[in-house]
Amino acid sequence: MDDLEHLLARNRLWAAAMKESRPDFFATLARQQAPKYLWIGCADSRVPANEIVGLLPGELFVHRNVANLVLPADLNCLSVLQYAIDVLHVEHVIVCGHYGCGGVQAALDNRSHGLIDNWIRPIKDVRALHDAELGALAAEQERFDRLCELNVAAQVASVAHTTIVQDAWKRGQVLTVRGWIYSIADGLLRDLGVGIDGLDQVSRAHRLVDGR
16 A cells, blocks of 8 residues: 555645645535536546636536436436535536547447447447438548547537426526537647527427426
């Protein structure tokens, strides 16, 4: 365990610096959690959610997995989504992908990668759906970047298709779902313009109505 002592030391320095700059920070943080945002992002270590948007602990509720997927059978992700919306009452769900995503690359290269091939299969479905668009791009890097963007758009739709989000809209809760992408090369975020703000923007096939 001694090889991890430097991390504990860094933690002590960080905590001391926070106390010095904001004496009441930890006391306030311990009393409540009231973030306005849920971040669904990639597990990639180069994309630290709080840091790249300049938010402190307690200001951003975060769920991360390989390739920022929102799958209807993923109870982990759905539980985070439900808690964020129904209990914390977040106002914004941000699905954030990034260029250079290893999960997207694995879905693009057709090689076997083991267990994770099962996880990234929905990205392959996105690839197949947009095969003509991707095939029209001359450069491999262009296809890679575009599939990263298309995957974000698909996950934004997947968030909006959940009963959790649609029930929130039905009861009049203010909630937006946004799709962003992050460039590791320059540290900048870009809005992909695939946001959904209400039930009327959900496709007819995925729009849920009360069974009465």
